[in-house]
Amino acid sequence: MMDPTEFRRRGKEMVDYVADYLENIEKRQVYPDVEPGYLRSLIPNEAPEEPESYEDVIRDVERVIMPGITHWHSPYFYAYFPTAxxxxSMLADMLCGAIGCIGFSWAASPACTELETVMMDWLGKMLKLPEDFLAGTEGQGGGVIQGTASEATLVALLAARSRIIKLIQDEHPERSEADITSKLVAYSSEQAHSSVERAGLIGGVRMKKIPTDNKFAVRGQALSKMLREDRDAGLMPFFLCATLGTTASCAFDYITELGPLCKAEKIWMHIDAAYAGSAFICPEFRPLLDGVEILLISIRINGSWSTLIVQQCGLVTDYRHWQIPLGRRFRSLKMWFVFRMYGLKGLQAYIRKHVGLAKEFESLVQADQRFEISAEVVLGLVCFRLKGSNDLNETLLKRINNARKIHLVPCQLAGKFVLRFAVCARTTELHHVQEAWSHISQLSSKLLQEQSH
Amino acid sequence: MMDPTEFRRRGKEMVDYVADYLENIEKRQVYPDVEPGYLRSLIPNEAPEEPESYEDVIRDVERVIMPGITHWHSPYFYAYFPTAxxxxSMLADMLCGAIGCIGFSWAASPACTELETVMMDWLGKMLKLPEDFLAGTEGQGGGVIQGTASEATLVALLAARSRIIKLIQDEHPERSEADITSKLVAYSSEQAHSSVERAGLIGGVRMKKIPTDNKFAVRGQALSKMLREDRDAGLMPFFLCATLGTTASCAFDYITELGPLCKAEKIWMHIDAAYAGSAFICPEFRPLLDGVEILLISIRINGSWSTLIVQQCGLVTDYRHWQIPLGRRFRSLKMWFVFRMYGLKGLQAYIRKHVGLAKEFESLVQADQRFEISAEVVLGLVCFRLKGSNDLNETLLKRINNARKIHLVPCQLAGKFVLRFAVCARTTELHHVQEAWSHISQLSSKLLQEQSH
Known part of the structure; x- marks a missing residue:
């Protein structure tokens, strides 16, 4: 069994392995060649009886694991959205693993709860959120790190569900929870992430999709119309999940219109800013969050963490009541290390660099008559397509991904098949973006040439 | 900003810091002295503008964090249950952080999905689960790593809820989901963990607690009586969460009685074996799981992971449908490293050592006439108390925890205040247990002496 002396040696080797992996990641093919089921045949059918050596295990990382990895941190990875x-954060994670505490209550590890409260306030201040979103020393707000972005939405929805049930039962004690739940309606953009719909399914409430305008954003009028119809039908609107930065095209719902509406109708408004939220730490992007002052109860932001910041929730003590799981790792350590070692300026620079690269890619697309931009480029995502049929664009995407040089995923916008180019990796530089574009351009030329025959 | 060269250096320092921390953990006071709110005054109110150096950050770990840590891996930590x-597993975690993929679909990182499928089969085989719990190459079962134990129960309950709603709607398409949900009843032991009750709250279904026998376990008869009454009242029983190894006293519900009952009544039976489950890899403890063959749909086990193994669920492809969150880390890497570097024998030895230490503590308690054992000692948990009032035992626990030498938490068993001694840390040896006992014994003598005056 591994003792501390061997751990010191192997741990240092692992640090080098990790550094080598990340320094040379662009030499690895960004998307793997394997077929489903590839891995099972490469390893035994059951766990070994006797311990194996570290050498045997680490050797298998390159033989078994790496051939099946999609390299999210490769500068040729432009799919989905970034995961920081x-x-x-890796150094903090090592420390977090060693401390290995489960922070389900204050006493279970006080530092774990308290650092999280303060880090969420740091984040709230970086985002220039109104005072009542902060915990402070006697605040009524505060934030919590959720395991994933999907849980943040679910927790907000569940909190809103309990709140409305309590409000109604206070006035009508005879009404059952099941009866009330059967009348509840939650709303989100038709462009909202699938996890929002799932939150409705898990919470057992109706979730309606609001149609968006030509910028793929929800306007007040669209919500207002649905609210009227639903109230007339005897339903009870109780929750809106607005999106700032949709997954498909990074569209921004009009929260300055939606906020006052929710306030008037006593609807819990949650903002899903999983991708775009971190950009609000830059003054030039903060106006995208304008309207938060009006009324808003919860907001979620992803970094290398997922957070949920809420308003008017009393003093935080035991975070287990703020999330689905009971247990929790000491995740705020990562925020603390990252905030301090980047500094606000470093984090702003990180975001600006990605936005700049996306703008660069946008102008390359715009300069090519064969292509069109499919949605306004606000942050690090460019939605684009060949002028022409969906089939043509599907074929282009297939060829791009089959060539394995870069990796992209598509989206649907107003019935159109669109390619998404998301600047993701920390290591992406201008020349990678230029290379990616020239590669796409060449594959397009070839495709269009074939089509013209 | 930290570059790969600095990361190599700092990463290696961190490996040494982690090794030092764990090698010398017993020199640290197991439970901290801080008061609620201690941390906020030790650090700035907001994130720095400019980057700080690594030295500044790491220095603050000892100044700010460590004084507020409850050291779960100290050999003087006997509270709650172990967290492995x-x-x-720490080496695997470093690799997992570097790869940093989000495995929400097969394509998002094939190795991440595939290793998990195979590791869950390894675990299923180690537990000697029936074949239909395994994924195999064309199996219908399989497992999934959940973020936490609480999520495993919730996911099982949500799956059971969807299943019953579908079954009923297939026969009665006119019945609404809300109407059906309002009639559903789930059951668990009155000794079940609080997360089971929470799962009912989140899922919006009634959760009834089944009374236990004098061993704090649920018998078939107790369930059968409740089922009859509830069916007579027009309710629909659909889910049982049986516990193998309760949190309070490590009691085992009689699954050989409960299984056939659930089978006859078409109730989804889920086994919560979060703590005790890993012991079933030892042949001498495997009989505790007997009855799993009859009928059982899901089971959860904690290691340094939390898992949910299910039966008859079709081939696994996208794990996001098997859990609450959408995203997921490459957590099976930890299982792979641990299973291989311990081997089945090493893992069995680990469990046997902890059980042996608990037995040793039990015999020390039994040899002292002033004390009583409050529940059968089956695995690594000893429930004990001073013969006498609850007040007396509460005072004893308070003194034990105030002395800060060891850390315990209490439980309530049949109205009695009981002290729980759970063998938790990897580094706990016989002499630690003996020391702990002699410390408890001395504090008791002093207390009893004071009381007799």
């Missing part, structure tokens, strides 16, 4: 990783 | 950590 940074050297400071 | 091991050198191999």
């Amino acid at each position: 990783n940074s050297f400071p | 950590n091991s050198f191999p």
Whole structure:
């Protein structure tokens, strides 16, 4: 069995392995070649009886694991949205693993609860959220790190559900929870992430999709119309999940219109800003969050963490009441390391660089008559397509991904098949973006040439 | 900003820090001295503008964090239940952080999905689960790593809820989901963990607590009586969460009685074996799981992971449908490293050592006439108390925890205030247990002496 002496040696080797992996990641093919089921045949059918050596295990990382990895931190990865990783956060994670506490209550590890409260306030201040979203020393708000973005939405929805049931039962004690629940309606953009719909399914409430305008954003009028119809039908609107930065095209719902409406109708308004939220730490992007002052109860933001910041919730003590799971790792350590070792300026620079690269890609697309931009480029995502049929664009995407040089995923916008180019990796530089574009451009030329025959 | 060269250096320092921390953990006071709110005054009110150096950050770990840590891996920690950590799992975690993929679909990182499927089969085989719990190459079962134990129960309950709603609607398409949900009843032991009750609250279904026998376990008769009454009242029983190894006293519900009953009544039976489950890899403890063959749909086990193994669920492809969150880390890497570097024998030895230490503590308690054992000692938990009032035992526990030498938490058993001594840390040896007992014994003598005056 591994003792501390061997751990010191192997741990240092692992640090080098990790550094080598990340320094040379662009030499690895970004998307793997394997077929479903590839891994099972490469390893035994059951766990070994006797311990194996570390050498045997680490050798299998390159033989078994790496051939099946999609390299999210490769500068050739432009799919989905970024998942942050940074050297400071990896260091914090090592420490977090060693402390290995389960922070389900204050006493279970006080530092774990308290650092989280303060880090969420740091984040709230970086985002310039109104005072009542902060915990402070006697605040009524505060934030919590959720395991994932999907849980943040679910927790907000469940909190809103309990609140409305309590409000109604206070006035009508004879009404059962099941009866009330059967009348509840939650709303979100038709462009909202699938996890929002899932939150409705899990919470057992109706979730209606609000149609969006030509910018793929929800306007007040669209919500207002649905609210009227639903109230007339005897239903009870109780929750809106507005999106700032949709997954498909990074569209922004009009929260300055939606906020006052929710306030008037006593609807819990939750903002899903999973992707776009971190950009609000830059003054030039903060106006995208304008309207938060009016009324808003919860907001979620992803970093290398997922957070949920709420208003008017009393003093935080035991975070287990703020989330689905009971147990929790000491995740705020990562925020603390990252905030301090980047500094606000470093984090702003990180975001600006990604936005700049996306703008660069946008102008390359715009300069090419064969292509069109499919949605306004606000942050690090460019939605684009060949002028022409969906089939043509599907074929182009297939060829791009089959060539394995870069990796993209598509989206549907107003019935159109669109390619999404999301600047993701920490290591993406201008020349990678230029290379990616020239590669796409070449594949397009070839495709269009074939089609013209 | 930290570059790969600095990361290599700091990462290696962190490996040493972690090794030092774990090698010398017993020199640290197991439970902290801080008061609620201690941390906020030790750090700035907001994130720094400019990056700080790594030295500044790491210095603050000892100044700010460590004074507020409850050291779960100290050999003087006997509270709650163990949370595993091991050198191999920490190494795997470093790799997992570097790869930093989000495995929400097969394509998002094939190795991440595939290793998990195979590791869950390894675990299923180690537990000697019936074949239909395994994924195999064309199996209908399989497992999934959940973020936490609480999520495993919730996911099982939500799956059972969907299943019953579908079954009923297939026969009675006119019945609404809300109407059906309002009639559903789930059951669990009155000794079940609080997360089971929470799962009912989140899922919006009634959760009834089944009374236990004098061993704090649920018998078939007790369930059968409740089922009859509830069916007579027009309700629809649909889910049972049986516990193998309760949190309070490590009691085992009689699944050989409950299984056939659930089968006859078409109730989804879920086994919560969060703590005790890992012991079933030892042949001498496997009989505790007997009855699983009859009928059982899901089971959860904690290691340094939480898992849910299900039966008859079709081939696994996208794990996001098997859990609450959408995203997921590459957590099976930890299982792979741990299973291989311990081997089945090493893991069995680990469990046997903890059980042996608990037995040792039990015999020390039994040899002292002033004390009584409050529940059968089956695995690594000893429930004990001073013969006498609850007040007396509460005072004893308070003194034990105030002395800060060891850390315990209490439980309530049949109205009695009971002290729980759970063998938790990897580093706990016989002499630690003996020391702990002699400390408890001395504090008791002093207390009893004071009381007799």
